[in-house]
Amino acid sequence: MGIGIDLGGTAIKGGIVDQLGVIQEERMLRTQSQLGYAQVLDDLVLLIKELQQLSPAETAVGIGIPGILSGDGTTVVSCPNLNWQNRALKQDLERLLTLEVLLVNDATAACIAEAAFGSTRGRSSSVMLTLGTGVGGGVIINDRVISGAHGVASEIGHMIMAENFYNCNCGKNGCLETFASATALIRYCRKQLAEGVESDLKAAENFDARRIFEAAKAGDSLALAAVNRLARYLGWAIANISDLIDPEIFTIGGGLSGAGEFLLERVKAETKSRLTYPATAMPEIVLATFRNEAGMIGAANLCHFI
Amino acid sequence: MGIGIDLGGTAIKGGIVDQLGVIQEERMLRTQSQLGYAQVLDDLVLLIKELQQLSPAETAVGIGIPGILSGDGTTVVSCPNLNWQNRALKQDLERLLTLEVLLVNDATAACIAEAAFGSTRGRSSSVMLTLGTGVGGGVIINDRVISGAHGVASEIGHMIMAENFYNCNCGKNGCLETFASATALIRYCRKQLAEGVESDLKAAENFDARRIFEAAKAGDSLALAAVNRLARYLGWAIANISDLIDPEIFTIGGGLSGAGEFLLERVKAETKSRLTYPATAMPEIVLATFRNEAGMIGAANLCHFI
Numbered sequence: 001m002g003i004g005i006d007l008g009g010t011a012i013k014g015g016i017v018d019q020l021g022v023i024q025e026e027r028m029l030r031t032q033s034q035l036g037y038a039q040v041l042d043d044l045v046l047l048i049k050e051l052q053q054l055s056p057a058e059t060a061v062g063i064g065i066p067g068i069l070s071g072d073g074t075t076v077v078s079c080p081n082l083n084w085q086n087r088a089l090k091q092d093l094e095r096l097l098t099l100e101v102l103l104v105n106d107a108t109a110a111c112i113a114e115a116a117f118g119s120t121r122g123r124s125s126s127v128m129l130t131l132g133t134g135v136g137g138g139v140i141i142n143d144r145v146i147s148g149a150h151g152v153a154s155e156i157g158h159m160i161m162a163e164n165f166y167n168c169n170c171g172k173n174g175c176l177e178t179f180a181s182a183t184a185l186i187r188y189c190r191k192q193l194a195e196g197v198e199s200d201l202k203a204a205e206n207f208d209a210r211r212i213f214e215a216a217k218a219g220d221s222l223a224l225a226a227v228n229r230l231a232r233y234l235g236w237a238i239a240n241i242s243d244l245i246d247p248e249i250f251t252i253g254g255g256l257s258g259a260g261e262f263l264l265e266r267v268k269a270e271t272k273s274r275l276t277y278p279a280t281a282m283p284e285i286v287l288a289t290f291r292n293e294a295g296m297i298g299a300a301n302l303c304h305f306i
Numbered sequence: 307m308g309i310g311i312d313l314g315g316t317a318i319k320g321g322i323v324d325q326l327g328v329i330q331e332e333r334m335l336r337t338q339s340q341l342g343y344a345q346v347l348d349d350l351v352l353l354i355k356e357l358q359q360l361s362p363a364e365t366a367v368g369i370g371i372p373g374i375l376s377g378d379g380t381t382v383v384s385c386p387n388l389n390w391q392n393r394a395l396k397q398d399l400e401r402l403l404t405l406e407v408l409l410v411n412d413a414t415a416a417c418i419a420e421a422a423f424g425s426t427r428g429r430s431s432s433v434m435l436t437l438g439t440g441v442g443g444g445v446i447i448n449d450r451v452i453s454g455a456h457g458v459a460s461e462i463g464h465m466i467m468a469e470n471f472y473n474c475n476c477g478k479n480g481c482l483e484t485f486a487s488a489t490a491l492i493r494y495c496r497k498q499l500a501e502g503v504e505s506d507l508k509a510a511e512n513f514d515a516r517r518i519f520e521a522a523k524a525g526d527s528l529a530l531a532a533v534n535r536l537a538r539y540l541g542w543a544i545a546n547i548s549d550l551i552d553p554e555i556f557t558i559g560g561g562l563s564g565a566g567e568f569l570l571e572r573v574k575a576e577t578k579s580r581l582t583y584p585a586t587a588m589p590e591i592v593l594a595t596f597r598n599e600a601g602m603i604g605a606a607n608l609c610h611f612i
Contacts (some may be wrong), residue, residue, distance in 0.1 A: 141448075150583070245463065
C-alpha cells in the first residue's frame, strides 16, 4: 500500500494505492493556488492526514508536481501552474506531518505507474512520452527514476528537433512539443487552413486534436499530413533517445494516445527508419495503460523507484 | 589493480592498471584481423595470460571493443574494424582463460577512465563525447555504465540532428558525427573551397582537422565558420542530452579535444543557448584527461561501473 498525491493546477487528488496498483480510497480538493503557497500547503496536509487515518501503517507519501524539482528532490524550483518558485515543499510538509515526503515530477509519476503496474511492467528501462497540451516525459533506467543532477531530466518535450513556425512556451524554438503535442497539431492545421489548404476541418469552428485524428482516419489530407508530421518528429525523438540510452520500451500516454494503433503504427515506422540499428535494436513502443489515475498511482510507488 | 585490454583495428594493447589509474605494465600485439577471428582470439589469450602472470591476484579482465555488443555484454554483434559479426567473445575467451571476461564498447571504456581517474572523477553521472574520425560516446548514470537493452546505448554520434550535405557511414543522413567530427570539419571546408570560398586552407594540399583549428585561431573566416558550425551542433546535442538525462558533467575527448579552450568556450555558449533551464541547470563541460591510454584504463575498471 502507499499514499500518492497528484498536485495539479485545478485539483489536489490523493489516493491509497494497493499492491496491485488499484486505488482503494480517493480524496480530492480544489487547488486554491490563487490564495498562495500557505493555503495549498494547508490543504495538502489536510488531505494527507485524512488518507493517513485510513491507512495508519504508511510511513511515506509521494507527491507528483507539475513542475521542476531541485536535483535533490526537496524543492519545487519552478511550477508555473501554481505560481511557485523555489518552495522547500518537502521540508515544509515534513514539519507538519509524521510521514516522509517524496516529491516527483508528474510526468515521471505517470512513468512509474506504467512501470509498476502498466504497459512497461517488468522492464528495467523505459521511457514515457505523454502527449497532451505539451509533451511530458519520464525516464527509468535500471529500475530507478532518472531525475538528473539539476532535477531537469526527462524534459523530453523540450529537446530541440528543427526550426518550427512558432516558438515554444519555454521561449525556445524547435522543441519537440511544438511538433508532437495537441497544441502542435491544432496550430499546424490552423496555419495550413489560413494559407488556403482545403480540408474538412474548415467546417469545424474550434477543432481539437481528437477532431483532427478523426478527420485523418476518414482520409482528410490536411489532417493526415498533420498526424504524419507529428509521428515523424516523435519517431525521430524516440530514435535519438534510443541511440543515447537504448531503453527496452517506450510508452505513449496523454490525451493523444487515445488515437491508438492509428498513431502507434506511424510512430513505429518513423522510429525504425531513423534508428542506427533497426534490425537488432528496435525498442518496443506501446500505448500507456493509465489515464487520470497515473499521477496518484505513480506517486504512491515512487519509493520503489528511487 | 586491474587488467585492461584495448582491442583496436591496428593493435591489441593490454595493461595492468593500479588503484591510481596508472598503467604499471603494458604489452602490445599487432591486430591480425586479416587472419580471422581464431587468430585474434589466440593473440588476446596470449596477451592476457602474460599480464596475468605479472599480476596473479586478478580475477577479471576488461576488454574495450571498437564495435557493438549485445545487451547482455557477452557477444560482439558487429565490429567493422575487425570484420566480426555475432562473435561470442566472452564465452570463447573464458573457455581459454581462468579469468572472468568483461566486454565494453571502447568509447564507454574511455568514459569509465575519465570517471574513475580523470576529468569526471567523483561525479555519479557523466557523458563523454569523443571527437575523432567519428563521434563516440559514453554514458554513466548513478555510477553505472549505460549500455542499453540492446547494447547500443551511447551511440551519440548517430543521433540525427538535421539534414547534411553528405551521408554518414552508417547509411543515415544528419548524424551528429557528420557535423562534429574531424571528418565533418574537413568535408565542410573542402565543400566550401570547391564552391569558391576564399581561405588560407586553399594553399594546404591535404589539410587535417588540426590545420583547420590553427587557421581558425589565426582568424581564417572559413576555418572559423567550420569550427563554429561544429560547436553549434555539439552544443545542440549536449543541450538535448541534458533535457533527457541531465548529467552533472560532460567531457570532450578524442583528437579534436586538443583544440582546448578555443573549442570548449564555443561549445559551452552553444549549449547554454539551447538549454531549457540555462540559469539553473547548465552542466559542467570539460576536456578529457586521457588520450591513448583511456581504453586500457577504462577496461581495467569496468568491473566497478557495471
